[in-house]
Amino acid sequence: MSKSASNTMTAMRVGPLDGLLFASNGISLTPAPSGTRLVIRARAEAQAEAKKLLGFALPTKPKTSIIKGDVHCLWIGPDEFLVIDVDGSGLPAKFEKAGNGKLAAIDVSHRNTAIIVSGPNAVDALNSGCPQDLSLEAFPVGAASRTILGKAEMILYRTSEAEFRVECWRSFSDYVWKYLVDAVKSV
């Protein structure tokens, strides 16, 4: 094998939705840039350690999230949290030393992919497949919840009044994308 630099191959990560874009009826669908994602499992007794490693406390109220800089921490269940670092930094490295057996952090950066649904009618498009009440009263800015879209599970996160982040498994992303395109067309 040659050691010369010219023969070195560089692997390029290709996202499942790379290059796609759709906009119609005042709604645009954009694949989110790749970021780092961690699933943290921490019961009450491990939340202090999670706070130390993360730099801020985990959300305690259902359907809420906490934002610190580029890091978004979403409440998924009483002991389950999704941390999204849109900047893609050294978040997993911070958790390498978590080892008291009560805290688990799993890197799911490439299991998940995300679609940004934005526009004044974004709620209508999402509600064509999501049975939750997405009005601002019931699902305010910053609200996050695991739910369903059609037949696929997703984590829905409202980043602003007219913008949602749809986190889904990359294997479902083709279905979710096509479902949303269909939904946007018929809004």
Place this chain on the structure above:
Amino acid sequence: MLLINCPYCEEERPELEFRGAGEAHIARPTNLADISDDDFEKFFFIKDNDKGVVFERWRHIHGCGRFFNAARHSVSDKFIMTYKAGVAKPKLTKAQIDAVKPPAKGTPANEPVWTIEEGKK
């Protein structure tokens, strides 16, 4: 669509996010290896399947992922209450049960209506 109150999410969520998980309050024998086949069958396979007020396990699988328990009327499909797993079986008042009873005359689908509360006929 039914709205089910998840005791962990502390709000009502649409039925599609949930999955039923069988009868609630079944205690697993601590000496499972020692019990007879008949006792195992009774524990594992034989469910009450009552018509009337039932206690069920549910799972908020497309939500917080938690299992919880619910008291529900199996004819009217109405929920009386949901409560966290591990909480003792609640005592239901007559008013609570009356509130979820199906119409006395029944409907073509569920006639004749008798329930465990009235005794088996």
